[in-house]
Amino acid sequence: MYRVDSMIADEFISDEEIRETLRYADENRHNAALIESLLAKAEERKGLGHREASVLLACDIPELNERIFSLAGEIKRDFYGDRIVMFAPLYLSNYCVNGCVYCPYHAKNRHIARKKLSQDEICREVIALQDMGHKRLALETGEDPVNCPIDYVLESIRTIYSIKHRNGAIRRVNVNIAATTVENYRKLKEAGIGTYILFQETYHKESYLKLHPTGPKHDYNYHTEAMDRAMEGGIDDVGCGVLFGLELYRYEFAGLLMHAEHLEAVHGVGPHTISVPRIKHADDIDPDAFDNGIDDETFLKIIACIRIAVPYTGMIISTRESRSVRERALKYGISQISGGSRTSVGGYFEPEDEDDNSAQFDVSDNRTLDEVVKWLMDLGYVPSFCTACYREGRTGDRFMSLCKSGQIQNCCLPNALMTLEEYLMDYASPETKAIGEKVLKEQLLHIPNPRTAEIARRHIEDIVRGERDFRF
Numbered sequence: 001m002y003r004v005d006s007m008i009a010d011e012f013i014s015d016e017e018i019r020e021t022l023r024y025a026d027e028n029r030h031n032a033a034l035i036e037s038l039l040a041k042a043e044e045r046k047g048l049g050h051r052e053a054s055v056l057l058a059c060d061i062p063e064l065n066e067r068i069f070s071l072a073g074e075i076k077r078d079f080y081g082d083r084i085v086m087f088a089p090l091y092l093s094n095y096c097v098n099g100c101v102y103c104p105y106h107a108k109n110r111h112i113a114r115k116k117l118s119q120d121e122i123c124r125e126v127i128a129l130q131d132m133g134h135k136r137l138a139l140e141t142g143e144d145p146v147n148c149p150i151d152y153v154l155e156s157i158r159t160i161y162s163i164k165h166r167n168g169a170i171r172r173v174n175v176n177i178a179a180t181t182v183e184n185y186r187k188l189k190e191a192g193i194g195t196y197i198l199f200q201e202t203y204h205k206e207s208y209l210k211l212h213p214t215g216p217k218h219d220y221n222y223h224t225e226a227m228d229r230a231m232e233g234g235i236d237d238v239g240c241g242v243l244f245g246l247e248l249y250r251y252e253f254a255g256l257l258m259h260a261e262h263l264e265a266v267h268g269v270g271p272h273t274i275s276v277p278r279i280k281h282a283d284d285i286d287p288d289a290f291d292n293g294i295d296d297e298t299f300l301k302i303i304a305c306i307r308i309a310v311p312y313t314g315m316i317i318s319t320r321e322s323r324s325v326r327e328r329a330l331k332y333g334i335s336q337i338s339g340g341s342r343t344s345v346g347g348y349f350e351p352e353d354e355d356d357n358s359a360q361f362d363v364s365d366n367r368t369l370d371e372v373v374k375w376l377m378d379l380g381y382v383p384s385f386c387t388a389c390y391r392e393g394r395t396g397d398r399f400m401s402l403c404k405s406g407q408i409q410n411c412c413l414p415n416a417l418m419t420l421e422e423y424l425m426d427y428a429s430p431e432t433k434a435i436g437e438k439v440l441k442e443q444l445l446h447i448p449n450p451r452t453a454e455i456a457r458r459h460i461e462d463i464v465r466g467e468r469d470f471r472f
């Protein structure tokens with residue numbers, strides 16, 4: 001049975017509907033007339049359903065594939081302009097009671113160094129992150145009710161928000177912790193989190209059960225229904241994702257979009273972000289042991305098709321991916337990237353040594369945040385450290401309606417430029433600063449409303465003079 005508005009995972013992520021979708025997509029992968037009509041519909045920038053988008057993903061006609069990529073690029077520019085939101089992960093604890101076969105945190109791994117940060121250690125990490133220039137974090141933990149209970153996560157969030165080192169501040173803490181109860185989601189909301197992020201890993205139930213053989217994460221329905229509980233607990237920004245490589249990518253793609261459709265149908269708002277991680281080498285994990293790895297071209301096509309299907313949903317790529325893949329992914333849909341990331345517990349203050357490895361996976365893009373910021377500007381993007389929407393309460397459906405009406409442009413670009421100026425003044429290397437000042441001048445001309453542009457110009461002058469108020 002397939003019911004988008006059901007609250008039961010097996011119904012809103014219906015295996016039968018996904019298989020039917022994949023059959024339909026396969027039958028139509030050479031159907032130029034249908035694909036043309038889907039592209040025409042997608043040009044209206046209102047998105048596509050999972051079946052329609054699955055046909056685009058399956059499309060086997062080179063000229064039409066080119067059009068898919070170029071439309072994704074246009075939609076990306078229309079909705080996000082040149083802005084790219086910056087963030088960094090912060091690993092609090094890698095204790096874990098689960099048995100996820102792709103993750104080195106799994107409970108049977110006896111040689112990974114187990115660590116959990118004390119509040120003092122969190123301070124050191126946050127100061128290191130602030131000194132790089134970060135304003136937005138994604139908290140990461142393994143699942144362990146004893147070593148990493150919800151109270152520890154809540155205390156850590158309070159600690160992070162309380163630290164103001166020099167001009168630094170973490171203004172948005174997103175949280176990527178295991179599926180939990182409505183009550184705990186409510187507590188996270190009260191603690192002032194931004195987005196609650198949880199990767200589905202795979203929507204294929206049978207594979208899910210095998211890939212998560214032991215521990216609380218084994219419960220597929222509890223995990224898949226987590227976003228509904230988060231929304232019931234008052235969190236209106238949720239971030240979805242699958243770990244590509246575990247199952248057939250087309251199955252995951254359809255499942256991901258069905259999940260988004262379900263959240264929109266039941267809660268009136270789809271996911272705030274979609275992440276696209278691929279399995280990486282890690283302590284005792286060999287990505288080649290998984291049969292469903294995808295090549296870079298397929299990966300980019302998935303990103304392009306997600307962009308077309310859900311134009312309003314932010315898309316995140318991490319340092320799991322190399323500089324060159326990230327560069328291409330930015331063009332077709334990615335709106336948020338991490339920079340200067342460490343995936344080890346305590347790795348910002350004290351970089352890992354070989355014998356004391358607590359990292360979750362190997363990072364492919366090892367550049368510093370300053371290098372990433374400069375690279376983005378060299379490519380014509382505006383790195384944004386803005387968190388204003390969240391701070392002004394523009395979350396959930398309020399954010400989505402601004403986005404859908406196009407009004408977000410008048411609001412996001414000035415904020416991005418002001419936070420970029422803060423970064424340039426406080427943290428940038430001389431080369432980055434020189435390029436940044438040029439970018440700022442040019443981009444101020446792109447703010448649609450002249451009055452808003454004038455206000456932004458004045459605020460930027462204030463920032464240069466050292467007069468700050470933390471609205472962003």
Ligand code: SAM
Nearest residue numbers: 102103140141142177178199243279280282361
């Ligand atoms: N423990 C939390 C949970 O149960 O959902 C999530 C936090 S975990 C630190 C973040 C994500 O890293 C996981 O959801 C998984 O998708 C991803 N991950 C785990 N092992 C990985 C690997 N070998 N390569 C790439 N990503 C991996």
